Amino acid sequence: MSVGKFIERLLQLIPVLLGVSIIVFVMMLFTPGDPVAIMLGDQHVTEELENALRHDMGLDLPPHQRFFKFLSNALTLDFGLSYYHRQPVWDVIASRLPATIELSLAALVFALVVSIPLGVLAAVHKNSLLDRIATVTSLFGVSLPGFWFGILLIIFFAVNMHWLPVAGRAGFESEVAPITHLLLVDSLLRGRIDAFWDALRHLILPTITLGLPMASILTRVTRASMLDVLNRDYITFAEAKGLSKTKILIKHALKNALIPTVTVAAIETGSLLGGNMVVETVFGWPGLGRLVVESIFVRNYPLIQAAVLFYAVTYVMLNFFADILYTMLNPRVKL
Amino acid sequence: MNDAVLRIRDLKTCFDTRDGMVTAVDGVSLSLGRGECLGVVGESGSGKSVTFASVMGLVKKPGFIAKGSINFEGRELVGLDPKNYRKLRGKEIAMTMQDAQTALNPAYTVSNQIIEVLLAHDETLSGSRKAQRRQARQQALEMLQLVGIPSAETRLDDYPHQFSGGMRQRVMIAIALACKPKLLIADEPTTALDVTIQAQVLELIADIRDKLGMSVILITHDLGVVAEYCDNVVVMYAGQVVENGPTGAVIATPQHPYTQGLLRSIPRLSDLSRRIEPIKGTVPELIDLPDQCRFMDRCTRAQASCRDLIAMQDCGAGRQVRCIAPGLAGGSDV
Ligand SMILES: Nc1ncnc2c1ncn2[C@@H]1O[C@H](COP(=O)(O)OP(=O)(O)OP(=O)(O)O)[C@@H](O)[C@H]1O
Ligand SMILES: [Mg+2]
Numbered sequence: 001m002s003v004g005k006f007i008e009r010l011l012q013l014i015p016v017l018l019g020v021s022i023i024v025f026v027m028m029l030f031t032p033g034d035p036v037a038i039m040l041g042d043q044h045v046t047e048e049l050e051n052a053l054r055h056d057m058g059l060d061l062p063p064h065q066r067f068f069k070f071l072s073n074a075l076t077l078d079f080g081l082s083y084y085h086r087q088p089v090w091d092v093i094a095s096r097l098p099a100t101i102e103l104s105l106a107a108l109v110f111a112l113v114v115s116i117p118l119g120v121l122a123a124v125h126k127n128s129l130l131d132r133i134a135t136v137t138s139l140f141g142v143s144l145p146g147f148w149f150g151i152l153l154i155i156f157f158a159v160n161m162h163w164l165p166v167a168g169r170a171g172f173e174s175e176v177a178p179i180t181h182l183l184l185v186d187s188l189l190r191g192r193i194d195a196f197w198d199a200l201r202h203l204i205l206p207t208i209t210l211g212l213p214m215a216s217i218l219t220r221v222t223r224a225s226m227l228d229v230l231n232r233d234y235i236t237f238a239e240a241k242g243l244s245k246t247k248i249l250i251k252h253a254l255k256n257a258l259i260p261t262v263t264v265a266a267i268e269t270g271s272l273l274g275g276n277m278v279v280e281t282v283f284g285w286p287g288l289g290r291l292v293v294e295s296i297f298v299r300n301y302p303l304i305q306a307a308v309l310f311y312a313v314t315y316v317m318l319n320f321f322a323d324i325l326y327t328m329l330n331p332r333v334k335l
Numbered sequence: 336m337n338d339a340v341l342r343i344r345d346l347k348t349c350f351d352t353r354d355g356m357v358t359a360v361d362g363v364s365l366s367l368g369r370g371e372c373l374g375v376v377g378e379s380g381s382g383k384s385v386t387f388a389s390v391m392g393l394v395k396k397p398g399f400i401a402k403g404s405i406n407f408e409g410r411e412l413v414g415l416d417p418k419n420y421r422k423l424r425g426k427e428i429a430m431t432m433q434d435a436q437t438a439l440n441p442a443y444t445v446s447n448q449i450i451e452v453l454l455a456h457d458e459t460l461s462g463s464r465k466a467q468r469r470q471a472r473q474q475a476l477e478m479l480q481l482v483g484i485p486s487a488e489t490r491l492d493d494y495p496h497q498f499s500g501g502m503r504q505r506v507m508i509a510i511a512l513a514c515k516p517k518l519l520i521a522d523e524p525t526t527a528l529d530v531t532i533q534a535q536v537l538e539l540i541a542d543i544r545d546k547l548g549m550s551v552i553l554i555t556h557d558l559g560v561v562a563e564y565c566d567n568v569v570v571m572y573a574g575q576v577v578e579n580g581p582t583g584a585v586i587a588t589p590q591h592p593y594t595q596g597l598l599r600s601i602p603r604l605s606d607l608s609r610r611i612e613p614i615k616g617t618v619p620e621l622i623d624l625p626d627q628c629r630f631m632d633r634c635t636r637a638q639a640s641c642r643d644l645i646a647m648q649d650c651g652a653g654r655q656v657r658c659i660a661p662g663l664a665g666g667s668d669v
Contacts, residue, residue, distance in 0.1 A: 239393055240432075241452045241510065242425030242543035251451075253441045331494045332441055 004325070011175055020312040021074060025067050028305045035059065038299050039083050067159055079306035084298050089306045095287060098181030099169055100280070100287030104272045105182075106203050107211035112265060114215045119222025119261070120254065141216025144273055150209040150282040150329060157205060165202050167284035174198040206283040211273050214268050221264050226257040259329045266322030270315040337548055339406075340518055340550045341390070343368040346403035348382075348389045355622040359385040359398070361574040364647070367518070372544060372551040374565030374582065376558055376597065380618050382574040383554045384433075387520045391430055392420040408517065426456040429511035430520040435503035439495035439510075446491040449475035449510050456514045478509040482539060483581050501532035508539065515547055522554045558601055562586055567653075573618055573629040576647065579653030590650055590661035593630050628658070636660055 023178070036053050054060050057080070058069050073079065079089035122134040158166040165171075170183055174195035179186045189193035223284030229235065230253055238252045284290070288307065295303045345538055348360040360382045367373045374577040375383050388394050392412065405412040407428065412420070432438040440448060453460065453471040456462050479487035482505040494505055504524065511519060521540060525533035537605070541564055544551050553565055561582055561588050570578040572591065573644075578591040589595045597612040616633035628634070628641040640659055647655045650662070 203439050233432055233434060234440040235508075236393060237432055237438040237507075238440070239392055239577075240424055241431040241455065242421045242423065243451065243455055244421065247451075247455075251443075256440070330442070332496045 009213045009320070009324070013316060016316055017313060021071055021309060022024055022067070024305060024309045024312065025070050027308070029063060029066075029220060031301060033299070033301075035301055037139060038257040038301065052312075074306075074309060079309075080302040082295075082300055082303045084295070084303075089302050092291065092303060093306060093310065094324065096286060096288045096291045098178075100273075100276055100289060102182045102184065103203065103206055103280070103285060103287060104269065104276065106207040107214065107272055107275075108265070108269055110207050110211035111215040111218055111268075114211075115218035116222055116258070116261065119219045120221045120226050120249070120257070122219070123226035123257075124249065125228065131223075134223065138216035138219045141212045141219075144212070144214070146209055146278045147282050149203070149212065150279055153205045153209060154282070164204055169194065169202055170199045170287055206279050206285055209282070210272060210279045213275065214265070214272065217268060218261055218265055222257065222261045225260045226253060229253045232256075237246060255329075259326065262329060263326045264320050266318055268320045273311050274315060338369050339366045339532045340369050340371075340408060341365075342404075342406040343386070344404040344406070346389060346405060347401040347649075348385050348394055349399060349401045351397040351399070358401075358624065359574055359621055360389060361624075362403075362623075363571070363574075363576050365569050365576060365579065367550050367552065368543065370544070370548050370550055371567065372541070372553060372565045373555045374561035374568040375552060375571060376556065376561055376568060377571035378618055379556070380573075380621075381571040382621075383571055384522055386571070387430070387522065387552065387554065390520065391424060391428060392417075420663070422456070425452050425511075425516070426514045427516050428518045428520065429506050429514070429516035431504075431511045431522060431524055433523045435507040436495075436500065438507055439503060441495055444492045444494055445479070445498070445506050446472060446475050448495075448506075449478055450512050452510060452513045454518075474513065475509075478513050479506070481543065482506070482509045483535075501528055501536065504528060504532075504536050505539065508536070508543075512543060512547070514548060518550045518552070519544070520552045520554070523556070524553070525560065526556065527534065533560075540564075558586065558597060570597070573624070574621055575629060575657060576655075577630065577657045578655070579650065582585060584652055584654060590654065590656040591630075591658050592634050592636055592663070596633075 035057065036050055036059065039053070040050070051060075058066055058196070061069070077090040079093075081087070082089045082092050085092045118134050122128075122131040125131055154166055157164045174187070174192070176186050176190045176192050176195050179189050183199035184196060187193075187199055222293070235252055236250060238248045243252075273289070276287060277293050278289070279285065280287045280289035281293050288310075292304065292307045294300075343363055343365050345362045346360055347358065350357040350359060360614065363382070363386055365373070375386070377383055383393065385398070388398075389400055390407075390412065392415065394400060403413065407423070412423075415423075439445075450468060450471040453474055454467060457474070459472050462470075476487055476491060479490065484490055484502060484505055490498075495506065498506060498567065508521075508524070519540070523642055525536055527538060539558060540551060540553075543549075553560070555561060565582045568579065568582045569576055570585070570591065572593050578585060578589065578594045585594065586598065587605045590599055593614070596612070599612045600614055614633055619629060619632065625642075626644045628637070631637045631641045634641070638660070643659075645657050645659060647657045648661075650656050656662075
């Protein structure tokens with residue numbers, strides 16, 4: 001794909017993102033409750049002070065002006081103040097983001113590493129015991145509620161067996177000076193094997209809980225597309241050429257079979273964001289998902305709005321990325 | 336024929352399906368001499384592809400070879416171990432498939448798909464992996480030129496979808512011929528192509544056959560193609576050979592009613608006034624067939640003794656037919 005085409009596709013995102021921000025803005029316009037009253041809580045203040053606050057927050061402007069203000073602020077990552085944290089909203093979000101990114105990446109890697117070999121083996125040995133186990137397990141995997149499964153894992157592996165920590169991201173003793181803010185990476189970069197190990201142990205259960213539904217979906221996608229590909233003429237033709245079994249499987253079948261898997265994975269990464277809220281809450285994971293849940297309980301509207309916008313933009317970008325990936329893997333599709 | 340490249344004896348290939356045992360190939364015998372072109376004709380479902388999938392060792396589950404012998408250059412192929420079979424496929428016996436559009440892998444360039452056969456089989460390649468690839472690429476280019484791809488150099492790194500149907504067919508032939516096989520099995524090489532391209536592709540195969548001295552099996556629906564390009568012909572019906580012999584003789588004086596029917600059902604440009612007579616009825620289900628003549632239900636000359644087991648019988652001049660009352664309808668005017 002040429003750079004020009006890539007930029008063209010990138011520019012096409014602008015109307016989508018504009019639409020997303022309009023929706024988020026309208027949502028907050030119709031959210032019940034007066035933001036100023038919520039912000040003030042139980043404090044009693046004079047009417048002038050209240051009006052001044054309202055003016056400060058731009059709430060006295062007509063909607064379209066408020067929207068442009070919202071948009072221009074959003075472009076500079078200015079989402080106002082989170083009074084609950086007494087910090088700018090974006091600073092709060094940014095401080096929680098690395099934990100979420102680390103967990104999501106771990107879940108993505110887990111899902112891919114489990115689902116691709118499993119899906120391929122299930123397809124190659126269709127109707128075998130392994131295939132049946134994979135099919136049933138993946139059915140459970142998509143339908144198990146994350147909070148329930150997470151708690152089950154905690155009870156068994158942490159509470160009963162003491163193999164893994166119950167919650168949190170890392171112990172105090174394994175703090176390392178941040179570089180990338182991803183603990184696994186930073187601890188390695190700083191040469192702290194103990195901290196790496198500690199971070200990894202904390203990561204295991206939330207990763208499995210978060211990644212399981214995705215792993216299940218991807219196993220089914222991989223199995224189905226592999227079955228389809230294995231029946232194609234080009235596989236028979238590859239056999240007729242006298243190529244080895246592994247070559248046929250890895251080179252001729254897998255590359256084609258992975259096109260849907262990779263595309264679905266990129267799209268499903270967006271849904272990891274939603275799963276994060278549940279999993280981070282269950283495992284006390286200090287990420288964005290838990291922050292959003294906390295913010296909902298305390299009605300921290302500015303933060304929720306910013307987070308919703310952030311999720312939406314991320315989702316759009318992931319879909320864009322999935323598109324690009326699909327075209328790169330599939331020479332027949334031209335942008 | 337002592338100098339046979341391929342000799343199939345009493346081959347029986349079955350599929351163990353949910354509906355019962357499908358006998359797709361039932362007692363097929365045939366033989367192919369060096370440099371010979373053998374045409375295999377028959378309606379859809381008559382077992383042509385399964386016969387030669389058996390030769391390639393590519394009958395897939397639930398199919399299996401129940402009995403018989405396939406002898407290639409003195410080697411028995413039935414029961415040959417997978418490793419040795421792999422060495423044979425693509426190197427000594429090559430196959431092209433009905434539809435080049437689906438037979439070429441869309442994810443790889445044409446050169447890649449030719450090079451991989453060479454890397455798998457060609458022992459003349461030498462040196463490092465990289466050097467071998469370079470030599471193979473040069474050979475790939477020569478193959479594409481041989482099959483008549485215009486400006487082949489610039490097309491080496493194109494993907495299959497960037498070629499037209501006829502060009503794709505040529506690419507597939509180039510892949511099949513890359514290792515200079517002794518036997519080419521061309522499964523309906525022209526069905527997917529329009530008429531002018533059909534002729535070009537067939538000429539190409541005939542041409543390369545002469546150059547490389549290989550034997551060719553041409554599977555087709557088209558008796559016209561057989562008449563033009565094949566030395567001998569085998570007519571298949573419902574998993575059995577019903578007639579075989581030298582092409583000219585079989586077409587001039589077909590012995591089996593099915594062959595006669597096939598010949599009557601093709602239109603002739605030279606005689607448009609003549610009515611085309613399609614054979615009435617359809618090929619029987621291949622499950623639990625009784626040991627009687629399989630064509631009986633569609634035959635205009637069926638009689639009581641057709642219910643007996645009918646064997647192939649010699650009828651002179653290297654011809655054989657599976658019919659108790661052969662030849663009655665007389666010669667055809669094809
Ligand atoms: N995988 C399979 N499972 C069950 N039966 C099969 C299978 N493959 C082939 N057959 C049976 O074998 C018969 C012969 O098939 P084959 O493909 O050899 O026909 P063909 O003569 O090549 O026809 P066409 O001209 O359409 O290619 C089919 O009618 C079908 O009943
Ligand atoms: Mg066929």
